[in-house]
Structure formats: structure tokens, C-alpha cells
Amino acid sequence: MESQKTKNRKESEEDFDDNPTGSMSTVLVDKEEIDDHFDYEAIDGIIESSGRILKEIQNKYNYLSKNDIKQVTISLNEALSDVFPILEEIDERILEGIIFAKERKATNLIPILQAVQEHFDYLSKMTMKRISEYLDLSLNEVYSVATFYTQFKYEKPGEHQITLCSGTACFVKGGNILLDAAEKHLNIKSGETTEDRMFTLETVSCMGCCALAPAVMIDDEIHGHLKPSKLIKLLQKTRKGGS
Amino acid sequence: MCEGLGCGGSKPGMNELRESLIQAVDLHNLSDDVKVDFTGCHGFCQKGPIVVIEPEGTFYTHVKPKDANAIIKQHFIKSEPVKRLLYKDAETGKYIQNYDEVPFYKNQQRIILRNCGHINPEKIEDYISEGGYKALQKSLCDYEPLEVIEEIKKSGLRGRGGAGFSTGMKWSFCRQSPGEPKYIICNADEGDPGAFMDRSILEADPHSVIEGMIIAAYAMGATKGYIYVRAEYPVAVRRFRIATEDARINRFLGENILDTNFSFDIEIYEGAGAFVCGEETALIASIMGKRGNPVPRPPYPTTTGVWGKPTSINNVKTFATVPVIINRGAEWYSSIGTEDSKGTAIFALTGKITNSGLIEVQFGTTLREIIFDIGGGVPNGYEFKGVQTGGPSGGCLPASLLDLPVDYKNMAQSGSILGSGGMIVLDNNDCMVKLANYFLNFIQEESCGKCVPCRVGVKAMYDILQRIIDGQGEMEDLDLLEELADTVKLASLCGLGQTAPNPVLTTIKYFRDEYISHIVDKSCPAKECQALIKFAIDEGLCTGCTICFQSCPTHAIIGRKGERHTIDPLRCTQCGICEASCPSKAIIKLDRCEMEKVVLV
Ligand SMILES: Cc1cc2nc3c(=O)[nH]c(=O)nc-3n(C[C@H](O)[C@H](O)[C@H](O)COP(=O)(O)O)c2cc1C
Numbered sequence: 001m002e003s004q005k006t007k008n009r010k011e012s013e014e015d016f017d018d019n020p021t022g023s024m025s026t027v028l029v030d031k032e033e034i035d036d037h038f039d040y041e042a043i044d045g046i047i048e049s050s051g052r053i054l055k056e057i058q059n060k061y062n063y064l065s066k067n068d069i070k071q072v073t074i075s076l077n078e079a080l081s082d083v084f085p086i087l088e089e090i091d092e093r094i095l096e097g098i099i100f101a102k103e104r105k106a107t108n109l110i111p112i113l114q115a116v117q118e119h120f121d122y123l124s125k126m127t128m129k130r131i132s133e134y135l136d137l138s139l140n141e142v143y144s145v146a147t148f149y150t151q152f153k154y155e156k157p158g159e160h161q162i163t164l165c166s167g168t169a170c171f172v173k174g175g176n177i178l179l180d181a182a183e184k185h186l187n188i189k190s191g192e193t194t195e196d197r198m199f200t201l202e203t204v205s206c207m208g209c210c211a212l213a214p215a216v217m218i219d220d221e222i223h224g225h226l227k228p229s230k231l232i233k234l235l236q237k238t239r240k241g242g243s
Numbered sequence: 244m245c246e247g248l249g250c251g252g253s254k255p256g257m258n259e260l261r262e263s264l265i266q267a268v269d270l271h272n273l274s275d276d277v278k279v280d281f282t283g284c285h286g287f288c289q290k291g292p293i294v295v296i297e298p299e300g301t302f303y304t305h306v307k308p309k310d311a312n313a314i315i316k317q318h319f320i321k322s323e324p325v326k327r328l329l330y331k332d333a334e335t336g337k338y339i340q341n342y343d344e345v346p347f348y349k350n351q352q353r354i355i356l357r358n359c360g361h362i363n364p365e366k367i368e369d370y371i372s373e374g375g376y377k378a379l380q381k382s383l384c385d386y387e388p389l390e391v392i393e394e395i396k397k398s399g400l401r402g403r404g405g406a407g408f409s410t411g412m413k414w415s416f417c418r419q420s421p422g423e424p425k426y427i428i429c430n431a432d433e434g435d436p437g438a439f440m441d442r443s444i445l446e447a448d449p450h451s452v453i454e455g456m457i458i459a460a461y462a463m464g465a466t467k468g469y470i471y472v473r474a475e476y477p478v479a480v481r482r483f484r485i486a487t488e489d490a491r492i493n494r495f496l497g498e499n500i501l502d503t504n505f506s507f508d509i510e511i512y513e514g515a516g517a518f519v520c521g522e523e524t525a526l527i528a529s530i531m532g533k534r535g536n537p538v539p540r541p542p543y544p545t546t547t548g549v550w551g552k553p554t555s556i557n558n559v560k561t562f563a564t565v566p567v568i569i570n571r572g573a574e575w576y577s578s579i580g581t582e583d584s585k586g587t588a589i590f591a592l593t594g595k596i597t598n599s600g601l602i603e604v605q606f607g608t609t610l611r612e613i614i615f616d617i618g619g620g621v622p623n624g625y626e627f628k629g630v631q632t633g634g635p636s637g638g639c640l641p642a643s644l645l646d647l648p649v650d651y652k653n654m655a656q657s658g659s660i661l662g663s664g665g666m667i668v669l670d671n672n673d674c675m676v677k678l679a680n681y682f683l684n685f686i687q688e689e690s691c692g693k694c695v696p697c698r699v700g701v702k703a704m705y706d707i708l709q710r711i712i713d714g715q716g717e718m719e720d721l722d723l724l725e726e727l728a729d730t731v732k733l734a735s736l737c738g739l740g741q742t743a744p745n746p747v748l749t750t751i752k753y754f755r756d757e758y759i760s761h762i763v764d765k766s767c768p769a770k771e772c773q774a775l776i777k778f779a780i781d782e783g784l785c786t787g788c789t790i791c792f793q794s795c796p797t798h799a800i801i802g803r804k805g806e807r808h809t810i811d812p813l814r815c816t817q818c819g820i821c822e823a824s825c826p827s828k829a830i831i832k833l834d835r836c837e838m839e840k841v842v843l844v
């Protein structure tokens with residue numbers, strides 16, 4: 001068992017070397033390894049090795065990209081979900097992996113919060129508590145830093161992320177009317193999530209594409225020169241599934 | 244040969260364009276002669292997606308994936324340009340083939356943006372073949388650190404981050420400060436809404452910033468650099484990361500750079516979204532993992548910065564200029580610009596302007612040249628009203644100041660600032676009171692809350708303006724606003740609060756009439772303030788398309804398809820959604836006098 005685990009890790013290490021930019025395209029955790037026998041030790045091993053993989057990437061490239069975390073967790077979830085139904089525990093281990101990948105310094109607080117949010121999409125009380133324990137800070141301190149920055153969220157976002165620009169260039173081209181239209185159409189205010197958890201509406205001050213004003217980002221796609229009627233159509237289309 | 248920045252459209256569209264160009268090249272068996280490559284932003288975002296054929300510089304605008312075949316076939320096989328995709332001069336109606344002759348580019352002088360749009364930002368070879376990293380070699384081999392600082396001092400380079408402090412002076416302070424190690428920070432937190440030049444440089448020419456940072460580090464004896472990039476700029480972070488990797492491989496970064504005993508490395512730090520973190524002391528706090536609260540200066544960061552060590556913070560553009568100065572000499576650089584401001588300035592032209600995009604001009608160019616000659620003026624036949632510069636810390640300048648040569652001094656005298664270089668052009672549909680209110684709202688949200696003048700004062704000013712916009716203002720409010728503005732300006736802790744009243748003060752100074760009509764006549768001349776206008780439908784223009792009917796959130800629009808629509812004034816909340824949606828511009832706004840007339844009829 002042990003040897004196979006080591007072998008697995010070796011393989012994955014080689015994968016990194018082929019990928020100097022640090023993006024991992026290969027599935028890192030071997031599914032068969034646990035399909036054979038329902039073995040908690042093995043499961044622990046897999047989780048632990050994922051954490052270590054994350055740490056290795058962190059050490060090697062000095063950062064964890066969104067893609068890296070995603071790849072590790074996808075393969076982890078795939079490998080474990082059949083045999084290990086308690087998802088929260090997996091989450092917790094992933095969380096540990098992400099947190100422990102960064103050096104244990106209070107000054108790393110913001111990068112850790114960012115990495116955690118990158119994966120979980122928001123910061124739950126549990127995650128912040130774990131981070132505070134790891135960094136020897138009080139929960140209060142973690143919360144006070146996190147809430148200073150607009151990037152961090154404390155509630156699970158909806159399926160689709162609608163980001164409206166409220167920057168000046170967009171404002172003078174009617175960005176405020178666009179926001180009004182979106183708020184009324186979705187029946188929520190900026191910063192909130194619709195009841196069916198389909199949409200989360202947000203504003204940012206300038207997305208850096210002011211020439212396209214007024215600009216709206218739906219998931220990762222930027223739409224420029226939008227009229228309210230067009231935005232509403234886009235929202236309807238997104239809701240139906242074809243974004 | 245193809246442009247690849249998100250600014251030409253959303254990403255999937257860009258990929259499609261690239262794919263179809265590559266396919267077209269293959270189709271015509273031209274893959275030996277024609278290479279499809281992508282570059283960063285060309286600056287002329289209005290005309291995107293842009294394709295430029297180098298080396299001759301044929302400039303194609305609004306290229307769609309389906310045009311790829313036509314370009315390749317006609318341009319390369321028949322050797323004639325695809326006319327319908329060329330830039331068309333709005334005045335003369337002529338097609339212009341060459342990049343350099345397009346008025347937008349012709350009137351610019353591109354020094355900081357020298358490589359943007361010409362090289363592939365993800366290939367260090369491209370940068371090197373344009374003369375990149377020569378300045379670094381020159382500095383390390385031919386100059387002593389102090390000589391580098393001398394050269395920068397002589398060039399008259401001033402920081403492009405807003406305050407315009409002499410870069411050479413800052414570097415020499417940092418060098419002289421006791422304490423090791425020293426740090427340098429590149430400020431790429433571009434928080435000014437409406438400015439995107441730092442992002443464009445990082446995305447289009449990251450190596451110039453890296454080279455500038457290495458030279459700066461050498462001059463100051465710093466061993467570690469940070470770059471603090473805004474969270475909203477993931478592409479910039481990615482490109483910069485690739486660039487630092489490549490620089491490391493080529494031994495421009497890391498231990499013993501170019502086999503000298505000078506070592507330096509750069510760490511990328513992603514901001515987490517807070518405008519105030521652009522302020523240097525707040526930025527330092529943020530890098531150290533704390534809340535981004537500014538602290539009073541002095542001590543300046545050049546004495547105690549990150550981890551309490553001497554730190555020099557400079558803007559992206561400042562660093563990107565450094566290699567050029569070293570290459571071409573301080574004398575050459577200082578011959579450009581005006582007495583008090585040397586070199587060139589980058590502006591992000593946006594708002595009500597025909598050619599929006601990124602431009603670079605000499606200091607001393609007048610606003611008129613920037614807005615009309617390069618920017619092409621205000622579109623749709625509206626009248627130019629003013630220009631807002633410097634973002635939330637800047638001010639609004641009226642048409643009477645159009646002939647003002649732009650430099651640090653003139654801008655400061657007029658009550659605005661150059662800031663990071665955002666220029667938002669306004670036409671007569673923009674209400675100045677509302678704009679001032681918008682900026683105060685922004686500051687109020689972004690204020691860190693540490694000092695009272697900024698936290699409470701700005702809120703109070705915001706409330707007054709809101710009252711005026713709602714038609715409840717009194718004449719005394721204007722005096723009160725000015726008094727509050729003075730206090731906030733004087734007593735705030737950091738630059739955020741100290742400059743926050745600028746938009747209010749300049750609009751009161753140059754557009755006092757507009758405030759007065761809001762207060763006395765209860766009317767908004769630009770017809771923007773919702774409480775002071777009513778909407779109506781011009782029956783002559785309405786085609787009965789039902790778009791407004793569908794988009795009205797309060798169902799205030801009555802009418803069937805093909806019939807003229809009308810607005811039910813009792814249900815209408817003046818949100819303006821119908822007006823913004825109407826394709827035939829049939830929705831009109833009435834101010835107070837016009838309303839009375841309609842009632843009389
Ligand atoms: C509220 C506030 C926001 C600022 N935002 C930025 C910014 O986004 N980018 C920047 O380079 N400088 C910004 N500055 C200026 C910095 O404090 C600092 O002066 C600048 O980075 C110095 O670089 P320079 O010498 O190259 O101009 C800001 C200042 C204040 C007060």
C-alpha cells in the first residue's frame with residue numbers, strides 16, 4: 001500500500017516537471033486504489049497526499065493557481081465520493097491541504113483566505129476558524145482583516161455570478177440603470193443571491209474594460225455595450241442553461 | 244499578428260477569431276510566410292477586435308471570425324487590403340490603411356506603451372528583440388547604482404501613480420535610509436474606476452515593468468520586490484507570472500543577475516479589492532497581512548516600509564519608463580514634455596467619446612488635442628460639456644479649459660489632478676451634481692473608516708448632494724458643502740480623504756449654475772436626476788416594438804405590438820430602463836418646465 005502511494009506521488013511529481021507553468025492536467029489520485037478495498041487508511045493516505053501535492057506545488061511555484069486546486073480536488077472528490085459519502089469531511093481535509101500548503105505566518109493570512117475562497121467560493125465560519133487556529137490568530141482578527149476587503153464573501157454564491165461594473169466610465173454610460181434593471185429583474189439587491197440560488201449579483205468598481213462601457217461580467221465572460229433589455233435577455237438565457 | 248486582449252470582446256470570441264485566422268492561413272498554405280500571433284492591448288479598444296499585419300502595419304478593425312478568410316486571401320494572395328475592414332476616417336470618409344496614419348495613433352507619442360500591441364507578452368524573445376533588457380545590461384555593466392539614480396533624477400521623471408513625486412529623489416531617499424534589506428514595490432492596484440492603463444501594460448508588456456523594477460532595485464540596493472496587483476486583473480497576474488518565470492530562466496531575475504553579484508527577485512501579491520490599498524502605507528499594511536489602514540506619514544515608506552525596512556513604491560508606468568530613459572539617456576527624455584513635467588502621460592479616454600481607448604501623449608498637449616484630435620470628440624452630435632480627470636481624487640474641467648496644456652502644475656491649479664490618468668469625457672446629458680454624488684458614494688464606501696473627517700465628513704457631503712438631487716436642496720447647502728470640503732481636505736489622514744472633496748469643489752466651481760437650477764428651479768438641466776424629470780414617449784418615433792414594454796419593471800408602459808406606446812405616469816418610477824433600452828430613441832425626458840407645458844396642453 002505504502003509503496004503504491006509513494007509511486008503515485010512520484011508520478012504526479014513528474015507531471016509537474018512537464019508543466020513548468022504549474023497547471024496540472026492529469027488526474028492525480030488513482031481511483032482504483034480505493035475501489036479495490038474499502039480502506040480508511042488508504043483514504044486518509046489519498047487525502048494526505050493531495051495535501052502534500054498542493055504543498056509541493058506551492059513550494060515549487062510559490063503559488064497555487066485556481067486550476068491546481070481544482071484539479072487536485074476534482075480527482076480527490078472523484079476518488080472518494082463513491083466510498084466516502086461524508087462530503088464535509090472531504091472538504092475539511094481539502095481545507096487543511098490548502099491551508100497547510102502555505103507557510104505558517106500571520107502575514108500569509110490574505111493569501112490563505114484567497115486560496116480557500118478560490119476553492120470553496122466563500123469563507124464559512126468553520127474555514128475561518130481553522131485558518132485562525134493555524135495562524136495563531138483570534139477568529140476576530142481573521143474576520144476583521146477579511147471584511148476589510150471586498151473580495152471575500154461569507155455566503156455560498158449562486159450558480160451564476162453576475163458582476164456589474166459600477167466604475168465611472170460605465171456609470172456615465174448608464175451602468176447605474178443597468179444595475180437597477182438587473183436588481184429589479186432578479187428581485188435582489190447587489191451583493192445578494194436569488195432564492196433559487198441561480199444568480200449572485202455583484203458590482204465591482206471598474207473591470208478594466210471601460211471602452212466597452214457599460215460592461216457586465218456573467219460568470220467569466222464579459223459583455224460590453226449592454227442595454228438593459230439585452231442584459232435581461234442574457235439573464236434569461238443564462239437561466240435556461242445556454243450561457 | 245492578431246490582438247488577443249479581452250478588451251476586444253469576451254474571451255470565447257477572441258479564441259474563435261484566432262482559430263479562424265490560423266485555419267485560413269493553413270487553408271491557403273501560407274503557414275511558412277504568415278504567423279498568427281497575439282499581442283496585448285493596442286489601445287484603440289473602440290475599434291476592436293483589431294488585427295494588424297506587421298511589418299507593414301495594415302490596420303484592420305472590428306474583425307469577426309468570419310472575416311479571417313477574406314483577410315488572408317485578399318491581403319496575402321491578392322496583395323490588396325480588405326477595404327471594408329480598414330479604419331474609416333469619420334470626417335473625410337476615406338479609408339486609412341496604415342496603422343501610423345490613423346489619427347488616433349498619428350497624434351500620439353508612445354514611449355511607455357512602446358511595445359503594447361507589437362509584441363507577444365508571453366514571449367521574452369519578442370521583448371528582447373525589441374531591445375528589451377539592454378537597459379538592464381547597460382545599468383549593471385556601465386553604471387554604478389548612484390549613477391543610475393543620477394540619470395533618473397536628471398531625466399525629471401515624476402511618479403505616475405498620482406502624486407507626481409520625483410522618482411529619482413524617492414530612490415535616493417530609499418538608498419540613503421539605514422536598514423537592510425531594502426524593498427521595492429510596484430503599485431499595480433489601479434483602483435481608480437475608469438482607468439485601465441496599468442492593466443494594459445501588465446498584460447501587453449510585462450517585461451518592461453520587470454526590467455524597470457530590476458534597474459530600480461540595483462540603484463537602491465534592494466534585494467526583494469513585490470508587485471501588488473488588483474484582484475480583478477487575473478490575466479495581468481498570469482502574464483506577469485509567466486514573464487517573471489522567463490526572466491528567471493534568462494537570468495535577469497534571481498541570484499547573480501547576468502553573472503554579477505547583484506541578486507533580486509520579485510514576488511507577486513494579489514490584492515483583495517480595496518481602493519484605499521493603492522495608498523502606499525495601506526498597501527504596505529496589506530502586504531503584511533493586515534487590514535489596509537493607512538498610517539500618517541512621515542515616516543515615509545522610504546524610511547520604514549514593508550517589515551519596517553526602507554521601501555520604495557512606484558507605479559507600473561513609472562517602472563515601465565525607466566528602461567527607456569536608461570537606453571536613450573536622461574537628456575533625450577527631459578527634452579520631451581514641459582518645464583515642470585517631463586516625458587509623456589498615458590490617459591484612458593472613456594465616456595462620451597468617439598475613440599475610447601488608451602493613449603499616450605507628451606506633457607503639454609492640450610485637452611482639446613487629446614479629446615478632439617485623438618479622441619475624435621463627442622459622438623452622436625451631443626455637445627462636449629466637461630472632462631473628469633484623476634478619478635475620485637480629481638475634478639471636472641469645463642469646456643472653457645479645453646486649451647489648457649496638460650501637466651502636473653496646470654492640473655493642480657485648475658483644482659483637479661492628473662492622477663493615474665483616467666479621462667472621462669462628459670456631454671450635455673451628464674449631470675454634474677450626480678457625478679459628484681457618484682464619486683462621494685464611491686469614497687464613502689471605500690473609506691477605511693479610521694479617521695473621522697473622511698468617514699463622517701464625506702458621508703455628510705454625500706447626504707447633502709443626495710438632497711439636492713432629490714430636489715430638496717437649499718441655497719445654504721452650497722456653503723455648507725464648501726465648508727465641509729475644506730475640513731475634510733485639511734484634516735483627513737491619507738490621500739483618500741484629502742482629495743475626496745475635489746469632484747465636489749470643481750463641479751461647484753465650474754458648474755455652479757447646474758447646482759443652482761437643481762436647488763432653485765428644482766430642475767436638472769442634463770435631465771438625469773430621477774426626482775426632477777418625467778418620461779414620455781415621442782409618438783412620432785415609437786415603432787411599437789414592445790422592447791420598453793418588456794423591460795419596464797413596474798409595468799408602467801401601455802401599448803400593444805405595432806401600436807404607439809404610452810407611459811402611465813402613476814406607475815412610472817423614472818428608473819430610465821426603458822429609455823436605455825429603446826432602439827429608436829423614442830423615449831424622451833421632460834424637465835420641470837417641459838412638464839408644466841405638457842400639463843397645460
Ligand atoms: C487613495 C489613494 C489611492 C491610490 N491609488 C493608487 C493606484 O491605484 N496606483 C498607484 O500607482 N498609486 C496610487 N496611489 C498613489 C500611491 O500612494 C503612491 O503615491 C504611488 O504609488 C507612488 O508611485 P509613483 O512615485 O510612481 O507615483 C494612491 C494614493 C491614494 C491616496
Ligand code: FES
Binds near residue numbers: 167206207211213215
Ligand atoms: S468603468 Fe466599467 S470597466 Fe472601467
